[in-house]
Amino acid sequence: MNQQQINQLETQLWASANELRANSKLTAAEYKDPVLGLILLRYAQNRYEQAKKIVEASIPDNPRGGEKRALRKEDFQGSGAMMLPEKAQYDYLANLPEGEDICGSVNQAMKLIEDEYPELAGVLPRNYQEMDPKLLTGLIRVFNKDEVKTLPGDVFGRIYEFFLMKFSMTGAGAQEGGEFFTPPSLVELIVNLIEPGKGIVHDPACGSGGMFVQTSHFLEDHQEKLVGNSINKTVSVYGTELKANNAKLAKMNLAIHGLPLCQHSCRLF
Structure with missing residues (x-):
């Protein structure tokens, strides 16, 4: 397709x-x-x-x-x-x-x-x-x-x-000014500037987890940065999020992108 x-x-x-x-x-x-x-x-x-x-x-x-x-x-x-x-x-x-x-x-x-x-x-x-x-x-x-x-x-x-x-x-959070969702193009730009290669990626306001998903895309596009050719062995991602429902969206987002939840943490503060 x-x-x-x-x-x-x-x-x-x-x-x-x-x-x-x-x-x-x-x-x-x-x-x-x-x-x-x-x-x-x-x-x-x-x-x-x-x-x-x-x-x-x-x-x-x-x-x-x-x-x-x-x-x-x-x-x-x-x-x-x-x-x-x-x-x-x-x-x-x-x-x-x-x-x-x-x-x-x-x-x-x-x-x-x-x-x-x-x-x-x-x-x-x-x-x-x-x-x-x-x-x-x-x-x-x-x-x-x-x-x-x-x-x-x-x-x-x-x-x-x-x-x-x-x-x-359409109003499902838009009134808070993009509370749970930042456009992928903007997140992709940030990730490309950071150039994550290994270690820990932390998003202090993770929302629906777009930073984590874009990090996985970046690593897939730059296979030479992978250790053992495995994203989940190369990078661990951690997010902090104020609202419980947003943390759920992030965990669902990770699951649907095939990123094991045991490797990640979305903590509420």
Whole structure:
């Protein structure tokens, strides 16, 4: 997928999601976290499916001639993917029959992921009961289109940042003067001036974590700076943030960019 196609997809997804909100009673601020949570859930499903093929092929045959052993959570860690319980998979939610408690099911999916991955505890939104079931069903379908199901992780990172930017422009924090979101172009300029190579990167007002994401992009573009060709072994990032919800956005941003949360800290002061 080229840059123009990515731009078109971002615009189409935002238009579809925003049209649903416009026909509801939700403000942009009330809509932001549930939407970003679904993007993360869709991303996790895609990463899981992509990694599953590699993991299955890597498991050795049973020497006794029986079936191969079952997949384990640990098998997916090296691939930067999460092993999702069935009821936490996006496909499961998208295929729920009409009349099922879709709001409760999405809340349960988020809880199941948090139970499996304690580093995400308290980060994922679990207030979907506040949404109209028809609205939530429509929103799930927006991110269940065929062209979205095959997207790689880096494109999902772009989509997440695009939605953050659009929400910041529609009142979900914009009144605070860009409280949680600084345009990527500005953050990229700062990172290019700093030229992070190794050690610790600290953002004293991390917001949604854009500095950390741009640092990873910089290192990917300058592979010679990497130690052992691993971003997470080269740089540790730490952020301080006043508001709890902004710290959650940052941790979700790190997760959707494939940056392990165990390597990072978003502390509240």
